[in-house]
Amino acid sequence: MNLFRIKKPFILIIFGASGDLARIKLFPAIYELAVQNRLPKNFYIVGFARTEKSSKEFQKEFADSIKKAHKDINQNLLKNLLAHVSYFAGQYTEQADFIKLRKYLNSLAKSNSTTKLAYFSVPPIIFKPIIKNLGESRFLPNEDLRLIIEKPFGQDAQSARDLFHFTARYFNENCIYLLDHYLGKSSVQSLLNLRHSNRLLNLMMKGPTVANIQITAFEKVGVEDRAGYFEQVGTIKDMVQSHLLQILALIAMSIPITENADSLHREKYAILSAMKFIESKKNIVLGQYKGYTKEKNVPKNSHAETFAALRLFIDRETWYKTPIYIRTGKRLREKHTFVVVELKKFAFQGKDEEPNRLIFELQPEEKLSICLVNKIGNETQSQEVTTKASIACSGDYCLPEHALLLLDVIRENRLHFLSFQEIIATWEIVDTISNFMKKNHMNPEKYADDSLGPNSQNNLTEMDGFKWFDRH
Ligand SMILES: NC(=O)c1ccc[n+]([C@@H]2O[C@H](COP(=O)([O-])OP(=O)(O)OC[C@H]3O[C@@H](n4cnc5c(N)ncnc54)[C@H](OP(=O)(O)O)[C@@H]3O)[C@@H](O)[C@H]2O)c1
Incomplete structure (x- = not known):
């Protein structure tokens, strides 16, 4: 069986990295990708949230959530994975924080062609500020930035339309992956x-x-x-x-x-x-x-x-x-x-x-x-x-479903995402x-x-x- 392995470097930025979805689903999914040797040599996981904490503290939370989800942990593998994990504290509504985040991301991966994945693991009320700030803090219009937004999209048809029009002001539809984990x-x-x-x-x-x-x-x-x-x-x-x-x-x-x-x-x-x-x-x-x-x-x-x-x-x-x-x-x-x-x-x-x-x-x-x-x-x-x-x-x-869907975003396979x-x-x-x-x-x-x-x-x-x- 030919397994898909990621070859190209990428940065995964998790907005709301202190929340439930990140701890319960995303961190264990990333570990699972590491267990199956799907990750490339160069990749970076950056947690973003408002709470001030160091990368060391975040790495501990990351490891704890994996230990909770998996019975048998490969300690060496986990240690290697944690070396790719860091944390960046900022306000979702502050453009200045996004400009600093951009500089930080550039310091991690020098090449402009590095794929950046922005995972919205936050309540829907904060979707718009993040979309706006990500859009406005772009250094290059053609950078490879993909937005992964988990349902719910809006609370009704009108607010969903409004969210899509808002998003379209900053990003092309082909950068956006609308995710229903089912x-x-x-x-x-x-x-x-x-x-x-x-x-x-x-x-x-x-x-x-x-x-x-x-x-x-x-x-x-x-x-x-x-x-x-x-x-x-x-x-x-x-x-x-x-x-x-x-x-x-x-x-x-x-x-x-x-x-x-x-x-x-x-x-x-x-x-x-x-x-x-x-x-x-x-x-x-x-x-x-x-x-x-x-x-x-x-x-x-x-x-x-x-x-x-x-x-x-x-x-x-x-x-x-x-x-x-x-x-x-x-x-x-x-x-x-x-x-x-x-x-x-x-x-x-x-x-x-x-x-x-x-x-x-x-x-x-x-x-x-x-x-x-x-x-x-x-x-x-x-x-x-x-x-x-x-x-x-x-x-x-x-x-697990989030690991499969992350792989799909990387290989630009939209089959299991929503339109x-x-x-x-x-x-x-x-x-x-x-x-x-x-x-x-x-x-x-x-x-x-x-x-x-x-x-x-x-x-x-x-x-x-x-x-x-x-x-x-
Ligand atoms: N949990 C699940 O199993 C699950 C399942 C399906 C879909 N989802 C969807 O996934 C998204 C994230 O879910 P979640 O359960 O992880 O959310 P959450 O725990 O409520 O929030 C995630 C993080 O967002 C920040 N945050 C929360 N409320 C905020 C506010 N009013 N203003 C600014 N920041 C706020 C907090 O981080 P800081 O304060 O540190 O910034 C929090 O740790 C939501 O859209 C949810 O509907 C979740």
Whole structure:
């Protein structure tokens, strides 16, 4: 297996280097790249944040976060890696600090051709000042600077458009990598690989053959220490707007005829821009786990939804009247993310006969099952034929999502990043849902912690004569 190894020197500047995303995801991902010998001889990791500290102190934090994430540490490798790590304290809003940062970066890598990656590991409120200051402190207009911005992009379609126009004042679109870490998951990437390699699957996944599509993303954890953020967004904006609509697009799109990013973005956009929520309380169920208002920093009268189930449609001829059900929630019985494509039954098949199903398991297991119905003696039985959905640990798939996506930025592979148009399209559908919830003063119903969520989620599927597929 040919592994991609970075040859060219680069500098990775992590804005918000003192935060959760940096500590929990980015530092361990960089270590993983070092373990797999993917890093070049010359590279520099520069942490940037407001808190004053020395590079030595930052290196210790960097090492501690890696030790927390990995059981067996290669001490020598870690020591060598730390020699490439340094820290620069500054204000995100101060241009003078960015000019000093530029000088510091130039002192690290003398050559103008060194690739610079600016990772936005900060709350969205600080995106604009960093973009402006990075843009205005440029010494050379044609430097190779790439911006990696992690979702959420805006809070609605209007603010996302505004952010993109703002960014365009300083940077070309081809310098910007819009990241949804779900697209870095090997299980999600394997949706594309499986569809791209199997005509059998694509024949089954065409609108006229499909009875309904179900996407389930259940989390066992509650809000944990992200209450401040979660209270402002709720689960529809947090989970559905990007992660789950992206999964839907990968399932429902036509297969791109080339494996290049533009072609994929075009097909996903065709689905996302056609998504439709019919404004009726019958098409939405909101829930909140009972223990939510007892969580740290959650107001006692909070109406934030920690569970949502939606009934949507795709306004395209091929998907006409095929319901799409999406449900996601926190503090549920188990962590489980899976997609079910339920096929239509023959007209002569009995009501109680099980349909054919394609089940794409994304988390915690990665596998694809096809439910076939057969008669054993006189009895009709549904049997599953299962295959691994991805080669669990070979080649690039051994890497955590942030490491894979960092490699992709370096090799300028945009396949697993988002396009501006897709983001606007997903916000437009979420805006319609949010406005409907506001207009109708919808409050979430309570559901028991560690349950399967509110029972009323069944009304969504039952009105079409279907039921959620669960393995319980
Ligand atoms: N955490 C996750 O697992 C996760 C998952 C998916 C997406 N994201 C996204 O990734 C980004 C970073 O997430 P995070 O959890 O690491 O954020 P965070 O811990 O809240 O913030 C990161 C750093 O930004 C600085 N900061 C925080 N609030 C600030 C403010 N109001 N003004 C100026 N600086 C501020 C702080 O550093 P200093 O004070 O030292 O400068 C902080 O350590 C966010 O956009 C988040 O939505 C996070």
